[in-house]
Amino acid sequence: MRRVLGLLFLGVVTAHAATHSPTLGARLALHGLGSIRACADCHGPQGQGRPHFAYPKLAGLGFTYLLGALRSFSDGRRLNGIMTPIARELTAEEMRAVATYYARFRPRPPHGVRPGERLRLARGRRYYDHGDMNDRLVACARCHGRRGQGMGRRFPWIAGQTEAYVKEQLRSFRAGSRRGPGIGLMRDAARPLDARQIDDIALYVSVLGAWPPLSIPIERLPMPPIVPRRTFVPPRRDAIPRTVFGRAVRRGRAIFDHTARYARPYVGNALSCSDCHLGEGREAQAGPLWAATVLFPRAYRGHMTTLAARIQAAFIQSENGRAPPLDGPVLTDLLAYAHWMSRGEVIGAHAPGRGYPPITKPGKGADAARGAALYVQRCAVCHGGRGEGARYNGRVVFPPVWGPLSFGQRASLAQTSVMAAFLKSTMPYADPGTLTSGAAYDLAAFLEARPRPP
Ligand code: HEC
Ligand code: HEC
Ligand code: HEC
Ligand code: HEC
Structure with a gap:
């Protein structure tokens, strides 16, 4: 998934169906509701923001992040003179609706580079990609990705965000006035920045993701290639049915993602299954659950094993705990999740993307x-x-x-x-x-x- 993120910038995903559908989210966004002003006045009808003001793009941020931001404006974890009063007027349903509306858009390619900006861009890129050890400045790329594409639910997409907005956020993270739903990591990241660095980095972030890549000198620095891989795609998260089976699948997903919380008696450490099987077990090359499921029953360490027994072993070894009983709810829910996720995959297939691609040991040995x-x-x-x-x-x-x-x-x-x-x-x-x-x-x-x- 993250390996193909660059493709996001290729265009705007079908906007028409969304803007004309008479849903609550679209109404709020485009026309406002009662005393609530239309979000589009500031964020644009397709969430492209207003480049000359500190009005951010919402396109690309994704449902979870959008909803989290609205909630934190409304409960005061993130304070802003404009957004806090707006978010306080929204009901929970309206927040979900408008987050759903904006989540479907993709950011448009940012503007090109003006000649006078090259030096600033080069500096911005150096800080962004490499940080600066002398200034204790951590590279932004560590958490937001080289292409600013963000990662998972923790690190927001920032590529192509409006320059004025990025500047303002960096200043308020640095001052400690934005705390937000995130993890407070940005405060430490922004603390060492001086005003000029903030300007240069914000400019670089605002052109990140330009596609095709810009032909400017800093282009010579290597970027990791983006190679889309053909792998199985598990069913969409919102396709879990509303049935008895579906409820077990949801519980199984919760256990997989927050193992110590939902399977406490069987867990002896702080790890969740998804810490090692990334993206809720969905991600190819990162221990995907869908590739494992269809291979069981099979031989494991010399004996025939079922998926259930393999999961028990994971609890004992990887979770440093003990095995949940075979017919108990924890294992049943995890199996339901595994089977739902593998729908459409071929039984017995050695799927591309299974496990973690093995690498060859370097000749000189490990040090x-x-x-x-x-x-x-x-x-x-x-x-x-x-x-x-x-x-x-x-x-x-x-x-x-x-x-x-x-x-x-x-x-x-x-x-x-x-x-x-x-x-x-x-x-x-x-x-x-x-x-x-x-x-x-x-x-x-x-x-x-x-x-x-x-
Ligand atoms: C008058 C202009 C204005 C209107 C109208 C407005 N916003 Fe905002 N919005 C802003 C500004 C300014 C910010 C940046 C706040 C900050 O600096 O923390 C923002 C930030 C946000 C963010 C956080 C973005 C991020 O990247 O973290 C979300 C989400 C958001 N607005 C959603 C909405 C929704 C939904 C509506 C309509 C119900 C709306 N806004 C209406 C000006 C506006
Ligand atoms: C150690 C991890 C980490 C590093 C390093 C880091 N960030 Fe962040 N950043 C985050 C997290 C987590 C959030 C979400 C914070 C929140 O939601 O309150 C965030 C949020 C942001 C936002 C706000 C996005 C929005 O939509 O409102 C911007 C802009 C940003 N980072 C830019 C940067 C820049 C530029 C750098 C480098 C100077 C940087 N970050 C370095 C973790 C990091
Ligand atoms: C500390 C990291 C870690 C944790 C935590 C963890 N696993 Fe694993 N898991 C692995 C590794 C590594 C493998 C072996 C993959 C390989 O050999 O290619 C594996 C293998 C598996 C397999 C077999 C995969 C296959 O392709 O054959 C299953 C099923 C599995 N784990 C389920 C779970 C479940 C369920 C949990 C949570 C209860 C869990 N794991 C927790 C690291 C972990
Ligand atoms: C930007 C933050 C970040 C950096 C930098 C980072 N990791 Fe991780 N690491 C994570 C997160 C988050 C997870 C859990 C994955 C998830 O939840 O999707 C993880 C999971 C792991 C795990 C499996 C779970 C566990 O705790 O055993 C290991 C091992 C690991 N990382 C080692 C490393 C090593 C070695 C490096 C340096 C090359 C590294 N990480 C760099 C954030 C980071």
């Missing part, structure tokens, strides 16, 4: 000391200097990678080759595919030598 240095540079910003991860409001936002709340020594991920393959395909989060195989092995060797539960 844990090099891994330790790499960890500090590329991983500690999220997983912590002591591998402890990070929590916000009591919820795990970055999982621990060693220590008592991590996975156990017998977990699949504790094998160096599996860890190296996992890292190469998925980490650093939001910027995957940027580790060489050697670096992935060095990091795996370092992580293998850290203390973790037996």
Whole structure:
């Protein structure tokens, strides 16, 4: 999914059906309702924002982020003179409706580059891509992705956002006046920035995602290629049926995504299944559940295993807990989720995108000391200097990678080759595919030598 995100900028997704449909969301957005002003006055009918004001684009942000932003304006976690009063007037239903309306649009390609801006753009790009170790400035790309495409539900898409808005957000993150539904990480990221850096970075963010790529000198810096892969696409999240089976599927998804919360008796650490099987188990090359499901029953470590037994093993080893009973609700719901997700996949097929693509071990062998240095540079910003991860409001936002709340020594991920393959395909989060195989092995060797539960 994230590997094809660049394609988003190719165009606007069908706007016509949306703007003419008489839904609540469209009415609110285009005409307002009672005393609520039309969102389109400031954000545009297709969410393209107003470039000359600090009115942000809403296109591209996605339903969850839009709804979260509206909620936090209305409950005061994010204060703004214009948006807070508007959001306070919206009912929960109206928020969902208008978030649904704007979620269907894609950002339009941003404006081209004016000649006088090249130097500023080059500086902006350097900060964005690489940060600045002397200033303790963390690269924006670490969390928002090289192309500003954002990642998952935690890191918003920012590519092509209006320049004035990005500037204003960076200033208010720096001042601590925007807190928001996110994880407070932006405050630390923005603190070291001075006014000129903010201007340069905002300009760069506003042209990010220009497609085809801009022909300017900074273009010479390598960008990871975007290669769409043909893999199975699991059913859409909103296609879960409203039946007894569907309710089990929803519970199963919740367990998969928040394992310690919904399967507490069987979990002994801080990890959720989706911390290692990314994107709720949907993502190709990142341990997708749909590819696993259709291969069971099969041989595993020399014995025939069912999917249920494999999941029990995951609880014991990866979750450092104990096996939920075969006929109990936890396992039944997880199996329902796995089966729903695999609809349309061929039974017994070795699907492309299964597991984590294996990589070859570099000839010179893995070096844990090099891994330790790499960890500090590329991983500690999220997983912590002591591998402890990070929590916000009591919820795990970055999982621990060693220590008592991590996975156990017998977990699949504790094998160096599996860890190296996992890292190469998925980490650093939001910027995957940027580790060489050697670096992935060095990091795996370092992580293998850290203390973790037996
Ligand atoms: C008078 C202009 C105006 C109107 C009308 C308006 N907005 Fe906004 N909106 C803004 C501004 C300014 C911001 C930036 C707030 C900030 O700096 O935090 C914003 C921010 C937002 C954000 C957060 C975007 C982000 O990237 O985090 C959302 C979501 C949003 N508006 C939705 C709406 C919806 C839905 C409506 C209609 C019900 C609406 N707005 C009406 C001016 C407006
Ligand atoms: C350690 C991770 C991290 C780093 C580094 C980081 N960000 Fe963010 N950023 C986030 C998160 C998380 C949010 C969402 C915050 C929220 O919703 O309150 C965010 C939000 C934003 C927003 C607001 C988006 C919106 O729609 O309102 C902008 C703009 C932004 N970041 C730009 C940057 C820039 C520019 C840099 C580099 C100077 C940067 N970020 C570095 C994690 C990060
Ligand atoms: C610490 C990381 C981690 C956690 C947490 C984790 N897993 Fe896994 N899981 C793995 C790895 C690594 C593999 C092996 C993949 C391979 O060898 O290609 C795996 C394999 C599996 C498989 C077999 C996959 C296949 O393609 O054959 C299933 C099914 C599975 N896990 C389910 C779960 C469930 C359900 C949970 C939560 C209860 C969970 N896992 C938690 C890392 C994890
Ligand atoms: C921008 C933040 C970020 C960075 C940087 C990052 N990770 Fe992660 N990492 C995550 C998140 C978030 C997850 C959980 C995946 C999910 O929820 O989708 C994760 C999951 C993991 C996991 C599996 C779960 C666990 O806790 O064992 C390992 C191992 C891991 N990361 C190692 C690394 C290594 C090594 C690096 C450096 C190359 C790295 N990460 C860089 C955010 C990050």
